Amino acid sequence: MPFPLAALGVLAALVAAGPAVAQQRQVTLVNQGGAPAEAQRVAVFEPFTRETGIRVVVDTYNQELARLRSQIETKNLIWDIVSLNPINEAAGCEEGLLEKIDWKQYIPAKPFEAVGGFGACGAPYLISPGVLAYDSDKLKGDQAPTSWQDFWNVEKFPGKRGMLYQPDQMLEVALIADGVAPPDVPKVLTAPGGVDRAFRKLGEIKPHVKWWRSGDESMQLILTGEVTMGYGWQGRVLAANATNKRNLKIVWPAGYVNAIIYLGVMKGTPRKDDAIKLIQYNLSTPAMARYADIMGLPPANADTYPLLSEAKRADLPGQYLDRGMMQGGSTYINFWLDNGDAIRQRFATFVAQ
Amino acid sequence: MLALMAPSVVFVCLVFVLPIALFLFRAVDNSDVPRALPKLALVIGTWNDGELPPEPVYRALVADLTVLRGSPELAILARRLNYALPGFRGTLTRTGRMLPASDVPSAKDALIAVDAKWADPEIWAVLRQQSGPVTDFFLLTALDRKRDVAGDIVPVAGDQAIFIDLYGRTLWVSLGVTLFCVILGFPIAAAMARATPATANWMLLGVLVPFWTSLLVRTTAWVILLQNEGLVNRALIWLGVLDTPLQLVFNRTGVYIAMVHVLLPYMILPLYSVMKGIQQSHLRAASSLGASPLRVFFTIYLPLSMPGVVAGATLVFVSAVGFYVTPALVGGPRDQMIGYFISYFTNSAVNWGLASALGAFLLLLVAITYLILGKLVGFDRLKVR
Numbered sequence: 001m002p003f004p005l006a007a008l009g010v011l012a013a014l015v016a017a018g019p020a021v022a023q024q025r026q027v028t029l030v031n032q033g034g035a036p037a038e039a040q041r042v043a044v045f046e047p048f049t050r051e052t053g054i055r056v057v058v059d060t061y062n063q064e065l066a067r068l069r070s071q072i073e074t075k076n077l078i079w080d081i082v083s084l085n086p087i088n089e090a091a092g093c094e095e096g097l098l099e100k101i102d103w104k105q106y107i108p109a110k111p112f113e114a115v116g117g118f119g120a121c122g123a124p125y126l127i128s129p130g131v132l133a134y135d136s137d138k139l140k141g142d143q144a145p146t147s148w149q150d151f152w153n154v155e156k157f158p159g160k161r162g163m164l165y166q167p168d169q170m171l172e173v174a175l176i177a178d179g180v181a182p183p184d185v186p187k188v189l190t191a192p193g194g195v196d197r198a199f200r201k202l203g204e205i206k207p208h209v210k211w212w213r214s215g216d217e218s219m220q221l222i223l224t225g226e227v228t229m230g231y232g233w234q235g236r237v238l239a240a241n242a243t244n245k246r247n248l249k250i251v252w253p254a255g256y257v258n259a260i261i262y263l264g265v266m267k268g269t270p271r272k273d274d275a276i277k278l279i280q281y282n283l284s285t286p287a288m289a290r291y292a293d294i295m296g297l298p299p300a301n302a303d304t305y306p307l308l309s310e311a312k313r314a315d316l317p318g319q320y321l322d323r324g325m326m327q328g329g330s331t332y333i334n335f336w337l338d339n340g341d342a343i344r345q346r347f348a349t350f351v352a353q
Numbered sequence: 354m355l356a357l358m359a360p361s362v363v364f365v366c367l368v369f370v371l372p373i374a375l376f377l378f379r380a381v382d383n384s385d386v387p388r389a390l391p392k393l394a395l396v397i398g399t400w401n402d403g404e405l406p407p408e409p410v411y412r413a414l415v416a417d418l419t420v421l422r423g424s425p426e427l428a429i430l431a432r433r434l435n436y437a438l439p440g441f442r443g444t445l446t447r448t449g450r451m452l453p454a455s456d457v458p459s460a461k462d463a464l465i466a467v468d469a470k471w472a473d474p475e476i477w478a479v480l481r482q483q484s485g486p487v488t489d490f491f492l493l494t495a496l497d498r499k500r501d502v503a504g505d506i507v508p509v510a511g512d513q514a515i516f517i518d519l520y521g522r523t524l525w526v527s528l529g530v531t532l533f534c535v536i537l538g539f540p541i542a543a544a545m546a547r548a549t550p551a552t553a554n555w556m557l558l559g560v561l562v563p564f565w566t567s568l569l570v571r572t573t574a575w576v577i578l579l580q581n582e583g584l585v586n587r588a589l590i591w592l593g594v595l596d597t598p599l600q601l602v603f604n605r606t607g608v609y610i611a612m613v614h615v616l617l618p619y620m621i622l623p624l625y626s627v628m629k630g631i632q633q634s635h636l637r638a639a640s641s642l643g644a645s646p647l648r649v650f651f652t653i654y655l656p657l658s659m660p661g662v663v664a665g666a667t668l669v670f671v672s673a674v675g676f677y678v679t680p681a682l683v684g685g686p687r688d689q690m691i692g693y694f695i696s697y698f699t700n701s702a703v704n705w706g707l708a709s710a711l712g713a714f715l716l717l718l719v720a721i722t723y724l725i726l727g728k729l730v731g732f733d734r735l736k737v738r
Contacts, residue, residue: 062700062701063701064700064701065701066699066700066703066705067700069703091428091432094425094428094431094446095425095428095429095432096424096425096428097425165686210603210685211685211686213681224580224581224582225581225582226580226581226582226603334443337435337442337443338435338439338440338441338442338443339439339440341435341436341439341702341704342439344702345513345515346513348515348686348689348694349511349512349513349514349515350512351686351687352515352518352686352687352689
């Protein structure tokens with residue numbers, strides 16, 4: 001066959017294959033990538049595709065709400081399902097970026113009550129605790145911190161501290177260090193003077209802080225000894241231990257900040273039904289148990305706990321549930337939506353001084 | 354000729370001039386507010402003093418909110434007005450939920466009953482300032498200024514003032530980086546220009562390979578090299594130069610090191626091409642007339658290579674001004690540049706008006722620098738050859 005004809009043949013084959021590929025059902029989900037995304041692929045998406053034949057394409061983003069809005073405004077939807085932090089779930093829902101879905105129709109509501117239940121648009125699928133972590137090979141016995149007060153005590157525990165370069169989570173931690181019981185933090189923070197109190201407390205530790213911006217960086221700081229102890233997300237601590245064979249330790253009784261992560265459906269997606277089907281599957285007890293087994297993050301579905309292995313349960317806050325501060329509730333969310341910009345600006349000035 | 358040029362002119366207009374113009378317009382565009390509150394925009398001008406507005410203004414707001422109730426437009430309006438007055442979002446969404454009927458005897462009393470903030474002249478001053486089709490709000494914010502209740506321009510509170518410092522820092526770091534690039538790049542380019550073709554090729558490859566490597570890879574590599582337990586500190590401690598590790602990263606030093614490394618090729622390449630064109634006979638003539646090597650350099654070689662220095666410095670400076678990934682990764686919180694906040698307001702905060710205003714001033718900064726540079730060394734020398 002002469003060359004042009006061969007090319008034509010290839011073209012014809014491609015054209016023939018095109019519709020077949022397009023006919024296969026698929027949904028596109030976006031999350032924050034990294035180890036949690038890999039766990040979700042293995043525990044949820046692959047079995048889901050095997051059972052339903054619906055392919056799951058995964059993309060990553062960094063909770064930038066602008067990327068949802070630009071897709072909606074240009075009517076060019078790339079994503080169908082979005083993983084959202086509590087503030088973005090509320091804002092995206094109000095501003096018409098997400099479908100309003102009555103999740104009670106699809107998923108039993110009871111097991112999700114402990115994490116505040118379903119949102120108007122999103123369904124909670126996991127909890128991401130932000131914790132006090134340190135290297136237990138370097139700090140032993142009474143050298144090891146047991147509270148956020150210890151974290152603030154640079155005399156007894158010399159060295160730098162790793163903290164997240166953003167006010168939400170850090171103001172909350174500062175209040176815990178200032179003696180507020182974790183469940184009371186939302187009330188104290190949103191009350192008049194709460195923000196000032198948190199900034200005052202942060203000011204005490206500020207000269208000793210190395211601020212980090214990504215989960216990887218937070219663990220790198222502790223692993224290399226740049227900081228003596230640091231704030232970090234539990235999933236990252238477990239992943240850092242697993243990949244580096246190290247013994248970073250979480251101080252659960254010190255208190256921790258729980259971010260609830262939601263799944264929501266993009267407004268106007270033609271694949272809404274399949275998207276709901278995937279979220280339903282993702283939140284089901286067996287899928288959540290598989291996910292928790294790999295990732296070690298507390299599942300949002302309370303029915304999952306009995307299915308977890310003994311070892312995994314040991315990684316979870318377990319008996320220290322009352323030491324967790326929940327980033328949720330309408331007062332708390334509205335507080336951040338109203339004051340977030342001003343507080344973030346204040347934080348940036350505060351840190352740079 | 355004209356017909357041949359047309360496609361490229363159209364192309365440049367479409368992908369370059371038009372987007373920049375649109376983006377600059379966003380810095381003053383305020384059409385969202387009058388579109389969402391058309392009735393209010395018509396009557397709010399009737400209110401002029403520090404007192405509370407008259408009943409028709411309250412009534413117009415109720416009428417506008419009745420149309421918006423429960424729609425995404427209300428939430429977007431609330432977000433927009435919240436930029437000007439933190440807490441406005443809450444007031445507006447709450448009012449949207451508990452809106453009084455449009456035939457209440459007094460819309461004023463009804464609104465104040467829903468939220469006492471409607472009795473605060475400040476909220477009305479904000480509404481009046483923000484109800485026109487264009488606004489100077491974002492431009493003022495980008496300069497740490499705002500309008501008070503009376504409409505006068507005043508500085509924002511100290512804990513909110515952030516951008517002027519950032520512009521200063523951006524300018525300062527960029528100038529520093531440019532200076533280091535000239536100092537480091539000049540001898541390398543000169544050596545390349547004088548080397549045999551084979552050696553020059555190898556040297557060129559040494560310049561180009563990092564140039565072709567991803568910015569992110571190079572920046573991350575510097576973090577690994579420079580951190581406390583990194584190669585550089587370990588080597589210095591092992592050699593006995595240091596006892597404790599030197600803080601080389603997550604501060605200004607790290608930013609300079611990484612940025613100079615990333616931008617050095619932009620200095621070397623134009624400089625090399627200019628130096629390559631310098632006639633060796635000029636230098637020989639100067640020496641044969643008795644000039645010392647130092648004099649040859651300062652009166653012949655340096656002036657002849659000046660166009661390359663200027664071209665390279667312009668390229669480096671303009672690129673450095675827009676940097677944000679590198680300072681974000683290797684700098685501390687005191688080393689963030691304006692680009693970081695433009696990206697933050699574009700992507701995370703979705704405050705595109707402010708992002709545009711910040712970008713507009715950055716563009717202005719570059720333009721002013723270019724004009725100063727042009728005045729100092731002559732515009733004909735600013736060309737890259």
